Amino acid sequence: MKKLRHLKAYIVDDDEVELYVIQRIIYLKRLAEKVEVYRSGNELIEALQRTIEPPDYILINYRMSGENGLEILEKIQDLNLNKPESPPFFILTSSTADLSDLDAIMSDKNIDGFLYKPLIAKKLKEQLKSLFS
Amino acid sequence: MTNPKSKISILYVDDEVHNLSAFKASFRRDHDVHLANSANEAFTLLETISPQIIIADQRMPEVTGVEFFERLHAKNPDPIRILLTAYTSSQTVIEAVNKGQIDKYLVKPWNNDLMQSTLQTGFSMYEARVALRVKNEELRRTNSELNRFVYSVSHDLRAPLMSMLGLINLAKLEKEIDSQVQLFELMEKSVIKMDNYIQTTLDYYRNFKSEISIEAVQVEVLINDIIDSLKSYHPKCKINFIHTGAKELYSDRMRLKICLSNIISNAVKYGRKNSDPYEINIQTNLTEEVYSVDVEDFGIGISEAELPKIYDMFYRSPKNKDSKSTGLGLYLVKEAIHRIKGQVTVDSVLGKGTRFKLTIPNQKK
Structure with missing residues (x-):
């Protein structure tokens, strides 16, 4: 059992402003100790392959140019990274997302939670607490 | 008969x-x-x-x-x-x-005469029927374009608003003054993005609604105004502008401006490859008959597969991570230049740059 403020988080989004906001909220609300940001699925996969200290959770935006969040998650699982267990995966989605996108996210069994953007610190904290305590 | x-x-x-x-x-x-x-x-x-x-x-x-x-x-x-x-x-x-x-x-x-006149009225009915069907198809297309437009506009306007909301959420938590200043700068960007979007939407509306009005336009002045408005947002871009020939073009000012500002701002935006300083070239020439504009950048370029799509409404390149694009700019250029009887052509090589050429007739009577 880890304290939230000692966790390590990866954030993936292709929008600089979003990345900045999420990163700061996590830092200010102490929802992780270390935060690393990536701008695409490929950057994330490279980081996961390289790291010797895998993250405790990953926050990834659903809709990005190129692959979407679920496709990236699938790729990560195909690569069998971070055995024995891959880190919890949170999908971030805009509240204006298409219904078909929401359906795809809701019915995906591999994700551990999903959050609407703009990110509200309290919601993320609740989900992290239920996972880590 | x-x-x-x-x-x-x-x-x-x-x-x-x-x-x-x-x-x-x-x-x-x-x-x-x-x-x-x-x-x-x-x-x-x-x-x-x-x-x-x-x-x-x-x-x-x-x-x-x-x-x-x-x-x-x-x-x-x-x-x-x-x-x-x-x-x-x-x-x-x-x-x-x-x-x-x-x-x-x-x-x-x-009776041959009756048959003949029946054939004639039948033919008029046929023409009316076909014209009606063509009109209906056109209306259906416009209607679906309109629906798509409403959806895209509301969706795209909400994006910068949501981004603002995220920044405001963060601002409430942020105690350090330096971080707050940075937040205001990011909020400003979101507001500019929204304003830019609304301006483009207004241009779309104006292009369709207002009548063509031909007047004498000082083309060199017009382009210099466009360059000035772009400079402050793109300090690393050097814009080389040369005009030759006559000074006054008789055309529709509003549509001329839609064409020129979209083509030039695209060159400034996509002429950039990395964070180094870069240049774009604008060459224009005006004669009694025609105004020709040549805008060239040496930036990211457009792939051959994408070239036919660039004028489509709401087309955004999937490779283009710049979410500032409305997907309307070149669509507007195509529509507006058509209204002033001009033409637009493009040459582009992916990774090398893009060159747009406009030819606009001088409508001096």
């Missing part, structure tokens, strides 16, 4: 051969006459010809005239359908007319 200009294409279906030959003898000079001995033969023939008027005898073996028209209507509703009957079975005719498969009805043997 027939109009020699409009030869009507007619298909006549009857099982009685002498009726067919009598019809052909009477009307072949004035019209383009096709004959069929049975409904099946007619359908085979219809695979290769598209007559404007189809005449069918009611009493044929196997398939009646009404049944033939019923099947025809399902396949091709355009041609005018004239039913011929020797006996007046009013019930059959009333039913057929009410079901809408028959446009005209004539009694056999026909």
Whole structure:
């Protein structure tokens, strides 16, 4: 059992402003100790392959140019990274997302939670607490 | 009397051969006459010809005239359908007319003058029917374009708003003054993005709504104004601008500005490859007849596969991570330049750069 403020988080989004906001909220609300940001699925996969200290959770935006969040998650699982267990995966989605996108996210069994953007610190904290305590 | 200009294409279906030959003898000079001995033969023939008027005898073996028209209507509703009957079975005719498969009805043997005038009015009906269908298709297309437009505009306007909301959420948590200043800068960017989007939407509206108004435009001044408005946002871009020839172009100022500012701002935006300083070139020339504009950048370029799509409404390159794009800019250029009778062409090599050329007629009277 880890304290939230000692966790390590990866954030993936292709929008600089979003990345900045999420990163700061996590830092200010102490929802992780270390935060690393990536701008695409490929950057994330490279980081996961390289790291010797895998993250405790990953926050990834659903809709990005190129692959979407679920496709990236699938790729990560195909690569069998971070055995024995891959880190919890949170999908971030805009509240204006298409219904078909929401359906795809809701019915995906591999994700551990999903959050609407703009990110509200309290919601993320609740989900992290239920996972880590 | 027939109009020699409009030869009507007619298909006549009857099982009685002498009726067919009598019809052909009477009307072949004035019209383009096709004959069929049975409904099946007619359908085979219809695979290769598209007559404007189809005449069918009611009493044929196997398939009646009404049944033939019923099947025809399902396949091709355009041609005018004239039913011929020797006996007046009013019930059959009333039913057929009410079901809408028959446009005209004539009694056999026909009177040549009456047939001729029926063919003429039938042809006018045909033209009206086709015009109506074309108009309907156009309306349907405009309607779906409009729906898409409303969806995209509201969706795209919400994106920077949501981004603002995220920044405000964060601002409430942020205690350090330096971090707050940074937040204000990011909020400013979101507001500019929204404003830019609304401006483009307004241009879209103006281009469609307002009438063309030709006036003398100082083209060199216009381009310098556009360059000035872009400079502050793109300090690393050096814009080389050379104008030769006359000073005043007679054209529609608003649409001219839509074309020039979109093409130039695209060059400034996509001429950038990395964080190094970069240049774009604008060369313009004005004569009595034509204003030619050549805008060249050495930036990211456009792939061959994407080139045909760049003028489509709401098309955004999937490779373009710049979410500032509205997907409307080049669509507007295409629409606006069409209104001022000009043309736009593009040459581009992926990774090397892009060159847009505009030619706009000088409409000095």
